[in-house]
Amino acid sequence: MPAAGWTFDDFDHLVVRDYRTPWAGDEYGRQIVSDAEEWAHLLGRQLFDFTAGRPLPGRVEGGMVLAEYHAWNRESFVRTVRALQLSLRHRDAIRRMHFHTLANCLLRMWRPVFGFPGTPTVIDRRQAQLLLAIHAANMMTTREVNLRGGNVPTPGDKDEQTLLDAQHGMLTETDAAVTILEIIRDMPHVILLPAPPQFESGPSRHNVDFLLLDVSRRAAVGIQVKTKMSQSTPRNYDEGVVFVDGTIDLGNERLATRSRRGSTLVRKAWPGLISGHLLMRANERTPVNRPWADVIVARREGLRESLHGTTDYLARAVQHVRPRLLAALERPEARLD
Numbered sequence: 001m002p003a004a005g006w007t008f009d010d011f012d013h014l015v016v017r018d019y020r021t022p023w024a025g026d027e028y029g030r031q032i033v034s035d036a037e038e039w040a041h042l043l044g045r046q047l048f049d050f051t052a053g054r055p056l057p058g059r060v061e062g063g064m065v066l067a068e069y070h071a072w073n074r075e076s077f078v079r080t081v082r083a084l085q086l087s088l089r090h091r092d093a094i095r096r097m098h099f100h101t102l103a104n105c106l107l108r109m110w111r112p113v114f115g116f117p118g119t120p121t122v123i124d125r126r127q128a129q130l131l132l133a134i135h136a137a138n139m140m141t142t143r144e145v146n147l148r149g150g151n152v153p154t155p156g157d158k159d160e161q162t163l164l165d166a167q168h169g170m171l172t173e174t175d176a177a178v179t180i181l182e183i184i185r186d187m188p189h190v191i192l193l194p195a196p197p198q199f200e201s202g203p204s205r206h207n208v209d210f211l212l213l214d215v216s217r218r219a220a221v222g223i224q225v226k227t228k229m230s231q232s233t234p235r236n237y238d239e240g241v242v243f244v245d246g247t248i249d250l251g252n253e254r255l256a257t258r259s260r261r262g263s264t265l266v267r268k269a270w271p272g273l274i275s276g277h278l279l280m281r282a283n284e285r286t287p288v289n290r291p292w293a294d295v296i297v298a299r300r301e302g303l304r305e306s307l308h309g310t311t312d313y314l315a316r317a318v319q320h321v322r323p324r325l326l327a328a329l330e331r332p333e334a335r336l337d
């Protein structure tokens with residue numbers, strides 16, 4: 001049975017506005033991400049207020065908050081992630097920081113949440129796709145460098161495999177966002193947001209990676225993204241959650257050797273393909289893309305090896321995901337569980 005989405009009123013029962021995700025790392029890691037955690041919870045509280053119909057800041061005050069958040073992303077984000085990367089103990093914190101990468105790429109999608117009049121344009125959505133693809137290209141290039149350097153997880157190599165799995169999870173989320181933006185390109189009243197901590201880390205049956213919001217109908221769909229789903233996964237979630245599978249839905253796999261020294265080829269998850277191919281075909285000369293022309297050209301060089309032997313799957317991914325996503329968005333069912 002297709003998923004039935006949520007109404008905005010459901011969030012009053014599904015989400016705790018001031019919920020704080022318990023910190024599982026050490027004190028050093030907590031101090032490094034303290035500003036990031038505060039920003040994430042601020043965005044979560046604002047999203048809750050928006051769905052609850054509370055007064056919103058408006059264009060002036062809201063614009064100042066979003067400008068400050070964007071400046072923090074530019075000035076502090078890379079420094080924070082680099083500090084966390086010095087130790088494997090902080091891989092969960094790096095994962096949390098990915099929320100801010102997504103939120104910054106989708107920054108204009110937050111405007112209605114802060115009370116801006118109007119909705120994001122088609123150009124806004126195209127720009128968001130491009131920024132997501134650039135972000136994915138950075139991760140894919142790092143992955144390729146690590147693998148060429150011999151950092152291929154082998155049986156029993158738990159730390160390297162855990163880091164690769166975390167990176168693949170972030171790349172799958174990025175590819176999912178690019179795909180969903182393609183689906184809603186001509187739906188002006190529908191916005192896509194990464195789920196803040198209150199929405200992503202609450203009760204397990206309701207936690208999601210993204211929220212798709214129809215601001216005119218006050219309807220919502222929670223989206224859970226998996227690099228590769230197991231058959232039992234959907235049973236653990238509320239019926240309002242739509243799943244996106246990185247291999248089946250997004251086509252993120254390629255032939256690779258089973259191990260570092262092996263010669264047998266097997267199909268392996270290889271997230272980032274949708275974002276990578278989008279960047280390869282982006283026309284850096286168009287007015288929309290011109291501000292990032294140098295970055296686009298530079299990132300393409302690092303992508304060629306990672307994309308070798310793969311195909312552009314975006315159109316097919318849209319066909320896979322669109323029916324489930326829009327069916328859920330079209331039939332929100334208020335419920336109090």
